[in-house]
Amino acid sequence: MKGVEQMGKKWIIIYASALILLPFLLLFVIRLKAPAEIMTPPGLSGQNALIQEAFEASVKDKNNIILKYPSTGDYRSAFVTKDIDGDNEEEVLVFYTLKTDEATVRINVLDLIDGEWVSVYDDTGYGSEVASVTFADFNNDGRSEIVIGWSLYEANASKVMTVHTVNVSDGKVRGLDTAVNQSYSYMGIADMDSDGKDEILVTWLDNSDTKLQKSYASLLKMSDDKSITPVGNTVSLDGSVSAYASLKIQKIDKNRAIAYLDAYKGDDSMITEVIWWDSNAHALVAPLLDPETLSNLKTLRSPAVPSLDIDKDGIIEIPVNEYSSTDRESTPVSSSQTNAGETKLNLITWCEMTPDGLRPKRYSFVNNAIGYAFILDERIKDKIVVYRQTDKGVVTFYDSEDGTKKHEPLFTLSVKRKNEFSKNETYTFKVVSGEYVVFGSITSAGQKMGFTDESIENSVVFFK
Numbered sequence: 001m002k003g004v005e006q007m008g009k010k011w012i013i014i015y016a017s018a019l020i021l022l023p024f025l026l027l028f029v030i031r032l033k034a035p036a037e038i039m040t041p042p043g044l045s046g047q048n049a050l051i052q053e054a055f056e057a058s059v060k061d062k063n064n065i066i067l068k069y070p071s072t073g074d075y076r077s078a079f080v081t082k083d084i085d086g087d088n089e090e091e092v093l094v095f096y097t098l099k100t101d102e103a104t105v106r107i108n109v110l111d112l113i114d115g116e117w118v119s120v121y122d123d124t125g126y127g128s129e130v131a132s133v134t135f136a137d138f139n140n141d142g143r144s145e146i147v148i149g150w151s152l153y154e155a156n157a158s159k160v161m162t163v164h165t166v167n168v169s170d171g172k173v174r175g176l177d178t179a180v181n182q183s184y185s186y187m188g189i190a191d192m193d194s195d196g197k198d199e200i201l202v203t204w205l206d207n208s209d210t211k212l213q214k215s216y217a218s219l220l221k222m223s224d225d226k227s228i229t230p231v232g233n234t235v236s237l238d239g240s241v242s243a244y245a246s247l248k249i250q251k252i253d254k255n256r257a258i259a260y261l262d263a264y265k266g267d268d269s270m271i272t273e274v275i276w277w278d279s280n281a282h283a284l285v286a287p288l289l290d291p292e293t294l295s296n297l298k299t300l301r302s303p304a305v306p307s308l309d310i311d312k313d314g315i316i317e318i319p320v321n322e323y324s325s326t327d328r329e330s331t332p333v334s335s336s337q338t339n340a341g342e343t344k345l346n347l348i349t350w351c352e353m354t355p356d357g358l359r360p361k362r363y364s365f366v367n368n369a370i371g372y373a374f375i376l377d378e379r380i381k382d383k384i385v386v387y388r389q390t391d392k393g394v395v396t397f398y399d400s401e402d403g404t405k406k407h408e409p410l411f412t413l414s415v416k417r418k419n420e421f422s423k424n425e426t427y428t429f430k431v432v433s434g435e436y437v438v439f440g441s442i443t444s445a446g447q448k449m450g451f452t453d454e455s456i457e458n459s460v461v462f463f464k
Helices: 002-031 046-059 378-383 444-448 453-459
Strands: 065-067 079-082 091-098 101-113 116-124 129-136 145-152 155-169 172-184 186-190 199-206 214-222 228-237 243-253 256-264 270-278 283-285 317-321 337-339 342-344 347-354 357-367 372-376 384-389 395-399 409-417 429-433 436-440 460-462
Touching (some): 101 172, 116 172, 145 172, 155 199, 172 214, 378 384
Antiparallel strands (some): 065 091, 079 091, 101 116, 145 155, 214 228, 256 270, 270 283, 357 372, 384 395, 429 436
């Protein structure tokens, strides 16, 4: 009997263990599934499950669905929730393709009607991928317009922007109307002309002339009849850029908004186009563009450092290379190999854009490979030269009498990932940001010049 009791206890233990391990075994099996087999979000419950069911029912064949996710912007889900009809209840936009037609993204709109989710609209989009989804009330009627960026065959240069108004009848969403579709490279939404209503600033590269690439920007505005058309002029930009990097729009005051368009010139050079609305001329202007050459050399710099608020004062600054006083308009020279294993870094001047032009505010050296700047006091900017060890990424600051030749080392800046940083490292200061640690030590010459651990730590600014 004792042996039987022992056997019974063993089976009880095995059974209990199996119950504990079962969820983990199921999770393991689920993870073994190929990604292509899971076409819809698993494990949805409550309203999310009802939304998914209503969407799949409207498409009929749920096994034919491939969800599409916007690649940029604030909305990155295939199921985008937003109140688009002004009834204080959210609707759902679903982006997807069918396995039988993967070249075209479709958009499906779901609305909650009498307590049930119902598909009220389904139609084809304007691309094979969704670049972005944005919402804005362009006519201040309390209803959000939908701004969608569509990419074509994964080519960043081939994008189409559409703006959709919501068709509402009897308090219910009946569908979407397309107010405009236009090719674009970058776009931004802001009240550029300070009339209390948002507009769309659109920029694009024109490659129709194979001999001469051109670049433009225009401002799109919604009228009372909900049509969207250009307002003012189409302004020319520097067409000799290889690609756009980013577009940032900043409201400086109630009467002025400034757009900063960063663009690459080659692999390691960049410019920033500045665009704003001139209320007196009722036109867009690009004040940094040379009207005769249609080029922008004033903001050309190497390395390709983006415009950003480097000093955290709420105003975007534009980085430019430091030019010599005798050759102010010349093209800046890229950082170049000077000694074996060393690269001399350019001094970068950070400028604020004013109605009178660029105004220098800060000076720095930049390690663009990692993404940080070292801010220098203006009084010593011409007394220091900086070299980076190409193989190790160590940056050394040197004393210099003329700003060209190095003398005594002042301090070093080394960089390691946080997971590679060891307590055994030799340093007197360190700065941690994201996945990186910048650290180093000051020499006696550096101390004599006035550098301290605290001053160096406060001078390191990370950027993306």
